[in-house]
Amino acid sequence: MKTFKIAVAGGGSTYTPGIAKALMLKKDEFPISEIRLYDVDAERQRKVALMTEKVVAEFDDNVKVSHTTNPKEAFEGADFIFAQLRVGGNAMREKDEKIPFSHGVVGQETCGPGGMAYGLRTIAPMIELCDFAAEHAPEAWIINYSNPAAIVAEALRKERPNARILNICDMPIGMMLRMAEILGVEKDEIEVDYFGLNHFGWFTDVYVKGESRMEELREYMSVNGLVTPAQSKDLQHSDVDWIKAHTNVAKMLQLFPEYIPSSYLQYYLIPKTVVEQTNLDYTRANRVMDNREKNLFDSIAQLEETGELKEGFNVGVHGTFIVDVAMAIAYDKRERFLLIVENNGAIPNLPDDAMVEIPAYVTNRGPEPIRLNPISLFYKGLIEQQLASEKLLVEAAIEGSYQKALQAFALNKTFPSAEVAKIVLDDLIEANKEFWPVLN
Ligand code: NAD
Ligand code: G6P
Numbered sequence: 001m002k003t004f005k006i007a008v009a010g011g012g013s014t015y016t017p018g019i020a021k022a023l024m025l026k027k028d029e030f031p032i033s034e035i036r037l038y039d040v041d042a043e044r045q046r047k048v049a050l051m052t053e054k055v056v057a058e059f060d061d062n063v064k065v066s067h068t069t070n071p072k073e074a075f076e077g078a079d080f081i082f083a084q085l086r087v088g089g090n091a092m093r094e095k096d097e098k099i100p101f102s103h104g105v106v107g108q109e110t111c112g113p114g115g116m117a118y119g120l121r122t123i124a125p126m127i128e129l130c131d132f133a134a135e136h137a138p139e140a141w142i143i144n145y146s147n148p149a150a151i152v153a154e155a156l157r158k159e160r161p162n163a164r165i166l167n168i169c170d171m172p173i174g175m176m177l178r179m180a181e182i183l184g185v186e187k188d189e190i191e192v193d194y195f196g197l198n199h200f201g202w203f204t205d206v207y208v209k210g211e212s213r214m215e216e217l218r219e220y221m222s223v224n225g226l227v228t229p230a231q232s233k234d235l236q237h238s239d240v241d242w243i244k245a246h247t248n249v250a251k252m253l254q255l256f257p258e259y260i261p262s263s264y265l266q267y268y269l270i271p272k273t274v275v276e277q278t279n280l281d282y283t284r285a286n287r288v289m290d291n292r293e294k295n296l297f298d299s300i301a302q303l304e305e306t307g308e309l310k311e312g313f314n315v316g317v318h319g320t321f322i323v324d325v326a327m328a329i330a331y332d333k334r335e336r337f338l339l340i341v342e343n344n345g346a347i348p349n350l351p352d353d354a355m356v357e358i359p360a361y362v363t364n365r366g367p368e369p370i371r372l373n374p375i376s377l378f379y380k381g382l383i384e385q386q387l388a389s390e391k392l393l394v395e396a397a398i399e400g401s402y403q404k405a406l407q408a409f410a411l412n413k414t415f416p417s418a419e420v421a422k423i424v425l426d427d428l429i430e431a432n433k434e435f436w437p438v439l440n
């Protein structure tokens with residue numbers, strides 16, 4: 001049986017040990033010989049590698065775990081490259097959130113001005129990553145989680161159309177797990193219809209054994225949103241901030257009961273509520289640094305001191321999903337997932353060159369998206385506006401165009417006015433000098 005070599009770019013990520021454990025949990029079906037971590041921050045990665053090695057050794061002594069800052073060493077001979085870069089780290093995430101909030105606008109990791117700021121930092125490193133992969137591991141598939149996934153996917157579609165990359169997001173899976181719990185079934189019993197862009201989509205139907213359960217979900221969710229009757233197994237999206245986001249799904253469903261919105265649509269449809277619910281001095285980045293990041297690095301410090309393993313991380317839907325996608329490619333499983341793919345007519349009344357999030361069957365040659373019906377004017381209007389914003393942002397990055405960046409900001413539904421968009425853009429330029437291309 002073939003054994004697989006996995007490279008993890010952004011090896012120092014808080015998610016690396018969970019992904020390694022997810023790989024080990026599937027090792028009998030998907031045997032792994034090596035996990036190689038690659039990062040630009042050697043010290044952070046060294047620590048995460050210690051935990052990863054320990055977690056892997058609990059399952060199988062023969063799996064080699066290594067870490068390097070050299071892309072050739074990391075990628076040569078790899079079958080898969082799992083990418084999860086956070087360019088600028090949580091320190092910059094905090095600025096992406098707080099700068100817009102200081103002007104009364106949504107500040108978020110992937111949506112609105114924060115997401116666009118993060119996009120302008122991430123496009124060049126992701127292009128570089130694709131080039132490293134093409135040079136050192138031309139046969140490998142890159143499975144990419146690096147955010148902002150919608151903007152990254154558009155930039156790579158445009159700049160590296162031949163890259164063997166599949167862009168994925170764990171939010172729909174997290175939502176599906178919660179919907180299964182609401183319906184009292186297992187996640188694997190659920191099949192969904194869905195369309196949109198990444199972090200900008202709708203579940204149009206939810207089936208169990210071929211029967212629509214949409215009515216039941218609509219009834220429950222327009223009161224409770226995605227807050228489940230008992231503690232959800234989706235631990236990754238379960239803290240106080242996530243409970244707020246899940247609750248806001250109810251508010252959106254009350255306005256527009258037709259389809260179940262991605263929780264991320266709150267930033268575009270009810271931004272005023274989101275801003276009012278936010279503590280401007282303690283945003284999501286602060287919570288992540290004080291919890292997910294701190295718990296992991298505390299448990300690593302303990303491991304270094306005592307040799308004792310206290311995990312301090314979750315496998316979550318995040319780890320399981322990326323491994324499932326890799327297995328579908330490796331074994332040509334033709335399994336159905338929601339993925340970010342080039343539209344090419346799948347949604348007939350959206351542009352061919354939109355990177356859309358829709359169901360696709362995954363084979364060893366990549367995704368085969370399904371065809372959908374035309375979408376109605378409300379969704380089409382929202383999507384086209386967001387798509388134009390994302391496309392302009394990518395063009396701004398590539399051409400170094402201030403005017404296009406301003407257009408991208410002004411078009412984004414998180415902004416009440418182009419004047420505010422300019423103020424926020426100018427502050428973000430100042431904060432991102434070290435990372436952004438120069439915009440003239
Ligand atoms: P983190 O800061 O803990 O880890 C990211 C790592 O990337 C760091 O070790 C950093 O040094 C490294 N890095 C930065 N620039 C790099 C470069 N150019 N080359 C190689 N490594 C680089 O972040 P995290 O909270 O673990 O999240 C990791 C990423 O995964 C983020 O982009 C996050 O948004 C994303 N994510 C995406 C999804 C999704 O649904 N698509 C879900 C969860 C997390
Ligand atoms: C979901 C989204 C990711 C996002 C993450 C943020 O999983 O799909 O794209 O990065 O949430 O979670 P955090 O705990 O870092 O706020």
Ligand code: MN
Nearest residue numbers: 149169170171
């Ligand atoms: Mn996501």
